[in-house]
Amino acid sequence: MRVRDEFGVVFESERFVAAFAHRGGPSVSPGMLALVSVLQYAERLTDRQAADAVRGRID
Template sequence: MWMRYRLQELFIDEDFAEWFPADGRRGVSPARLAMVAVLQYAENLTNRQTARMMACRIDWKYCLGMELDESGFDFSALSEFRDRLARDDRADRLLTLMVDRRVTTPVTAKPT
């Protein structure tokens, strides 16, 4: 609950729009991929372990805003996301965005 409460607006899909093709195919939310990468790093998990966590852990589903019956996405989406992150100066831009958002949007209320 704490992670969702504190980080729910840290990533938004528009931040990643230029990273993904605009050919009309439905894909995984880039903001969700970014949040999953944070959770993966925090728990030191492989891509396959991370995909299993999304499929079965209620706390992860809550943090990611998923429905209880939602299974998540294939583990390969994580490595594809990291490949996109490694291009150009995207990692630096993402870090700057994260720092700016956390500084300009202080937490004022606590979850009930």
């Protein structure tokens, strides 16, 4: 949220729509998923480490 507050929208969802299925239930916006992936890569976190970090911040 701090990244969004500081920089505004970094990735526009419309640029990533083709990469996601059109069926199924609602999900997070494609732009948000792209941003999370970039930040995870920048921090050099595995998927498990990223999930643990999120759980730690929710607590």
